[in-house]
Amino acid sequence: MTSGVMNDSFMTSGGGASDGGAGKFPGSRRSELSVVAVRVRFVVNVEETERVPAKRVLGLAVPALGVLAAEPLYVLVDTAVVGHLDALSLAGLALGGVVLAQVSSQLTFLSYGTTSRTARLHGAGRRADAVREGVQATWLAVFVGLVVLAAGQLLAWPVARVLSGSDEIASAAVSWLRIALFGAPLILVTMAGNGWMRGVQDAAKPLRYVLAGNGISAVLCPVLVYGAGLGLEGSAIANVAAQVISAGLFFAALAREKVGLRPDFKVMRAQLGLGRDLVLRSLAFQACFVSAAAVAARTSTEAVGAHQVVLQLWTFLALVLDSVAIAAQSLVGAALGANAARQARGVASQITGYGLLMGCFLGVLFAALAWVLPHAFTSDPGVLAEIPHAWWFFVALQPIAGVVFALDGVLLGAGDAAFLRNATLGSAALGFLPLIWASLGFGWGLTGIWTGLSLFMVLRLAAVLARWRSGNWAITGATRPA
Structure with missing residues (x-):
C-alpha cells in the first residue's frame, strides 16, 4: 500500500x-x-510509511489559510464601508472590533483543542466518537458564548471608556459592540466547527461555510449602512448575519452526522482542562504584544506608526505559517490515535521542514521588498525612517517562526498543551517582557522592542525543538491521558 x-x-x-x-x-x-x-x-x-504526500498536507493547509484569512479580509471590507461615514464611526468600529476580537483570540482552544481530541479519535477508527467530540465542543461554545454575551453587555461601556479615553468614541464603540456581541456564541460555534471538521480531515467544508457567511455579510454591510440608513449599527448587524450563516452551516453539518446531540458535561470538563492551558498561553501572547504597543507609543509617534506597519505584516505572515501548523494538528493527532508514533514523528519532521522552507522563502522575499513595501503603508518620512529598526528583525525571524509555528502545530496535535503553555510563559517572562520594558527605560526604541520579540522566538524555538527531539510528546491512543 x-x-x-x-x-x-x-x-x-x-x-x-x-x-x-x-x-x-x-x-x-x-x-x-x-x-x-x-x-x-x-x-x-x-x-x-513515515511521510505523507505533500498534496495531503496542502489539502489541509490551503483551506485552513483561507479560513484564517477570511476574517481579516472581511474586516477590511467593513472598515472601507464604515470609513466613508465619518471619523467617529471609524474610531468606534476600530475600538469595538478590538474588544470583540478578544473573543476568538483568547478562546482558540475551541478550535485547536477540538482538532487535537477529534483527530485522535478519528485516527483510531472511531469517527462517530470524533464527531461527538465536536458536538460537545459546540455545546461548550454556546455556553461560553452566552457568558461572553452577558458579560460584554454589562462591561461594554466601562471597557470602551477606559480604552478610548473619550466619551464620544466610547459611545460609538458601544453602539456597535452591543449589537455585534450577539454574534459571540456563534463565533465560538464556528471555531468549534472548524476544530472538529479539521480533526476528521475535512478542511474544505469549513472554508466554504466561513466564506458563505462573510461573503453574504460583505454584500449586506453597505446595504444596511447606507441603503437602510443604519450607519455604524448596520455594520454590526451585518457582522452578526455573517456569524449566523456560518454557525448555521456548522450546526447543519453536525445534524447530518446523525450522532447524539445531548450535552456530556464530563467531556466538556476535559475540553476545558485543555482550554485552560491554551487560554493561559494566549494571555502570555497578549501581555507581550500589548506591552510592545505601549512602549512603542511612549517612544514617539513615528515609532508607534512604524511598529504598527511591521507588526501587521508579521501578523499576516503568521497566518500563512499557521496554516501549515493546522495541517500538523490534524495529521499528528490522527497518527497518534492510530497508535502510529513513528508516523507521527515522521509527519512532525516533514511539517517542520515545510515550515523552515516557507520561513526562508518569506524572509528572502521581504528582504527584497525592504525598500519598496513600506511606502505602500505610509508616506510619512519619520515613520519610514523608523521602519528599518524593526524590519530586519522581522525578516530574520521568518525562518525561526516557520519552525516554531510548525512544531506548535505538532505539539497541539499531540495534545501537549501544558508544555506549550509553560514554554510560552517562560519565554515571555525571560525574554520578551524584560527587554520591552528595559527598552523604555534605556531609550532603545523599536530596536529594543524587536530584540525582545526575537529573544522570545529564539527561546520558544529552543523549547519546542528540545521537546520534539525528546519524543515525549508522541503519546499514542484514542485519548491522551490527563
Whole structure:
C-alpha cells in the first residue's frame, strides 16, 4: 500500500472499518475477519510509511489559510464601508472590533483543542466518537458564548471608556459592540466547527461555510449602512448575519452526522482542562504584544506608526505559517490515535521542514521588498525612517517562526498543551517582557522592542525543538491521558 492510500485510511477507517464495514454483511464471520484485516493492514502501513504526500498536507493547509484569512479580509471590507461615514464611526468600529476580537483570540482552544481530541479519535477508527467530540465542543461554545454575551453587555461601556479615553468614541464603540456581541456564541460555534471538521480531515467544508457567511455579510454591510440608513449599527448587524450563516452551516453539518446531540458535561470538563492551558498561553501572547504597543507609543509617534506597519505584516505572515501548523494538528493527532508514533514523528519532521522552507522563502522575499513595501503603508518620512529598526528583525525571524509555528502545530496535535503553555510563559517572562520594558527605560526604541520579540522566538524555538527531539510528546491512543 502506498503512502497516499494509507492517508486515505485516516479519512475513511472510522466509517468503513468500525461502522459501515460490518454493517454490510450482518452476522457474517467473514466480514468481521475482513474488518480486522483492514485495521491490521492500516496500522502496519502507517508504521512503515513515515511521510505523507505533500498534496495531503496542502489539502489541509490551503483551506485552513483561507479560513484564517477570511476574517481579516472581511474586516477590511467593513472598515472601507464604515470609513466613508465619518471619523467617529471609524474610531468606534476600530475600538469595538478590538474588544470583540478578544473573543476568538483568547478562546482558540475551541478550535485547536477540538482538532487535537477529534483527530485522535478519528485516527483510531472511531469517527462517530470524533464527531461527538465536536458536538460537545459546540455545546461548550454556546455556553461560553452566552457568558461572553452577558458579560460584554454589562462591561461594554466601562471597557470602551477606559480604552478610548473619550466619551464620544466610547459611545460609538458601544453602539456597535452591543449589537455585534450577539454574534459571540456563534463565533465560538464556528471555531468549534472548524476544530472538529479539521480533526476528521475535512478542511474544505469549513472554508466554504466561513466564506458563505462573510461573503453574504460583505454584500449586506453597505446595504444596511447606507441603503437602510443604519450607519455604524448596520455594520454590526451585518457582522452578526455573517456569524449566523456560518454557525448555521456548522450546526447543519453536525445534524447530518446523525450522532447524539445531548450535552456530556464530563467531556466538556476535559475540553476545558485543555482550554485552560491554551487560554493561559494566549494571555502570555497578549501581555507581550500589548506591552510592545505601549512602549512603542511612549517612544514617539513615528515609532508607534512604524511598529504598527511591521507588526501587521508579521501578523499576516503568521497566518500563512499557521496554516501549515493546522495541517500538523490534524495529521499528528490522527497518527497518534492510530497508535502510529513513528508516523507521527515522521509527519512532525516533514511539517517542520515545510515550515523552515516557507520561513526562508518569506524572509528572502521581504528582504527584497525592504525598500519598496513600506511606502505602500505610509508616506510619512519619520515613520519610514523608523521602519528599518524593526524590519530586519522581522525578516530574520521568518525562518525561526516557520519552525516554531510548525512544531506548535505538532505539539497541539499531540495534545501537549501544558508544555506549550509553560514554554510560552517562560519565554515571555525571560525574554520578551524584560527587554520591552528595559527598552523604555534605556531609550532603545523599536530596536529594543524587536530584540525582545526575537529573544522570545529564539527561546520558544529552543523549547519546542528540545521537546520534539525528546519524543515525549508522541503519546499514542484514542485519548491522551490527563
